[in-house]
Amino acid sequence: MQALRLWTVRHAGAVDASYRALQRVLDALRPLVRRIGFERVERPVAALERIVKGALFDCRMCGACVLSATGMACPMNCPKSMRNGPCGGVRSDGGCEVLPHMRCVWIEARRGASRMHARALPAQPNPPLEHQHAGRSSWLRVLRQHPWPPALVTEAPVHDEPVCGSRLEFLLRNRHFVVTSECSPPDSADATDVLTRTHHYAGWVDALNVTDAPGAHCHMSSLGVSLILQRAGFEPVMQMTCRDRNRIAIQGDILAAAALGIRHLLCLTGDGIANGDDPGAKPVFDLDAVSLLDTARRLRDDGLYRSGRRLTARPHLLLGAVENPFAPPYEERPLRLARKVAAGARFAQTQFCFDVPMLERYMAAVRAEGLHRRCAIIVGVGPLVSARGARWMREQVPGVHVPESLVARLERAIDPVAEGTRICVETIQHIRAIDGVAGVHLMAPKREHLIGPIVEASGVLAGRPAPVKPRGGASCPLLA
Numbered sequence: 279m280q281a282l283r284l285w286t287v288r289h290a291g292a293v294d295a296s297y298r299a300l301q302r303v304l305d306a307l308r309p310l311v312r313r314i315g316f317e318r319v320e321r322p323v324a325a326l327e328r329i330v331k332g333a334l335f336d337c338r339m340c341g342a343c344v345l346s347a348t349g350m351a352c353p354m355n356c357p358k359s360m361r362n363g364p365c366g367g368v369r370s371d372g373g374c375e376v377l378p379h380m381r382c383v384w385i386e387a388r389r390g391a392s393r394m395h396a397r398a399l400p401a402q403p404n405p406p407l408e409h410q411h412a413g414r415s416s417w418l419r420v421l422r423q424h425p426w427p428p429a430l431v432t433e434a435p436v437h438d439e440p441v442c443g444s445r446l447e448f449l450l451r452n453r454h455f456v457v458t459s460e461c462s463p464p465d466s467a468d469a470t471d472v473l474t475r476t477h478h479y480a481g482w483v484d485a486l487n488v489t490d491a492p493g494a495h496c497h498m499s500s501l502g503v504s505l506i507l508q509r510a511g512f513e514p515v516m517q518m519t520c521r522d523r524n525r526i527a528i529q530g531d532i533l534a535a536a537a538l539g540i541r542h543l544l545c546l547t548g549d550g551i552a553n554g555d556d557p558g559a560k561p562v563f564d565l566d567a568v569s570l571l572d573t574a575r576r577l578r579d580d581g582l583y584r585s586g587r588r589l590t591a592r593p594h595l596l597l598g599a600v601e602n603p604f605a606p607p608y609e610e611r612p613l614r615l616a617r618k619v620a621a622g623a624r625f626a627q628t629q630f631c632f633d634v635p636m637l638e639r640y641m642a643a644v645r646a647e648g649l650h651r652r653c654a655i656i657v658g659v660g661p662l663v664s665a666r667g668a669r670w671m672r673e674q675v676p677g678v679h680v681p682e683s684l685v686a687r688l689e690r691a692i693d694p695v696a697e698g699t700r701i702c703v704e705t706i707q708h709i710r711a712i713d714g715v716a717g718v719h720l721m722a723p724k725r726e727h728l729i730g731p732i733v734e735a736s737g738v739l740a741g742r743p744a745p746v747k748p749r750g751g752a753s754c755p756l757l758a
């Protein structure tokens with residue numbers, strides 16, 4: 279089936295032409311089908327469509343076909359059902375993050391689009407599925423001239439005034455180089471377990487990301503941990519993935535987070551379930567990162583749920599996204615960022631940067647599109663502490679690129695931890711000199727004690743307001 283699917287993408291130009299011819303036939307048949315009745319022909323037409331498109335595209339009959347906008351590669355074959363891909367986990371050989379034996383559907387989509395009339399994937403993002411149409415004929419939907427789901431906004435407004443009033447927003451708006459970091463939620467129901475390691479961040483970072491079941495492993499929820507950190511005096515960036523909740527639960531959680539004082543929301547698609555420790559769980563992926571951003575922006579700017587129902591109070595949230603300049607298809611990455619910026623992202627945190635020249639090329643494309651003026655680019659960094667660990671990351675963590683020269687440098691070092699720390703400091707200093715970069719996102723899981731020394735040695739806090747030093751740990755009022 280996959281071979282036939284790839285054949286179709288290779289011949290996307292011819293398939294597209296046939297599709298346009300089919301459209302003309304359908305237009306001619308419209309009066310006849312209207313006379314017979316659309317509902318009466320639904321079942322036989324849907325059955326025929328299932329057979330034809332199933333063979334050609336491995337079609338899942340989602341009822342909202344977007345093949346002409348995805349290079350004739352059906353996005354429903356993406357294990358994360360991404361309608362605005364690719365995700366950041368594409369492997370260096372183009373393999374899928376979740377199913378390594380399969381080529382990323384969105385790499386195929388790009389290839390197919392290059393053979394079609396427009397020669398490239400459209401900039402306009404695809405809306406999420408309407409599940410009530412699953413199994414129904416998309417051909418008949420065209421014939422009925424039923425509108426497709428409303429398109430996502432093409433350009434979210436850039437606000438002149440602050441949207442959330444947080445300190446992080448103040449620093450970004452005033453072009454101070456920011457430092458963010460992240461903490462992993464514990465496997466515990468005790469708030470002390472969140473706070474015991476926070477002293478490593480106090481006074482060194484402007485905001486702390488709270489991951490949302492990273493790697494598809496269950497932990498304390500990002501909403502709960504964000505609230506604990508916020509009450510302890512930190513500014514949390516609540517991460518929200520699309521993997522575990524549908525749009526109803528997502529919108530409810532966004533409102534709850536804002537009502538509880540959370541000011542930053544980072545929108546991600548999320549890691550595939552198969553990579554977690556409970557692969558039997560149901561992957562939801564009702565939205566993807568782009569449609570999640572659009573949903574949160576509508577709640578904030580329009581005061582509306584996706585359904586169109588009105589809110590009585592809007593959530594005041596600064597919206598962020600993630601991006602990976604270091605995963606293929608490299609030329610597509612600025613376009614993907616542009617889609618997220620259009621959907622409302624005003625800061626973007628990247629995957630680990632271990633290759634500064636690669637980042638420079640990405641930033642040149644970002645600057646050429648003026649994206650850095652609408653969205654603060656915060657580059658991911660972190661210390662590698664051994665050659666073995668660096669190799670493991672390169673081979674086992676999809677989307678992480680570690681150049682061989684760094685591995686060799688760690689291998690030669692007498693003290694690899696000190697050398698890895700030095701490399702991280704040098705990387706931050708190089709990144710800071712790149713035009714358009716707004717800050718660094720320092721990730722040091724299980725090495726949090728290195729955060730302070732790295733930030734201090736990099737000198738990035740000089741000449742700007744110092745990060746606040748909350749009363750974390752045992753002195754936190756939350757634990758009193």
Ligand code: SF4
Pocket residue numbers: 355356357358359360363364365366367368369373374375376377381382383384385550
């Ligand atoms: S790499 Fe990501 S975007 Fe591509 S098919 Fe796999 S899950 Fe989907």
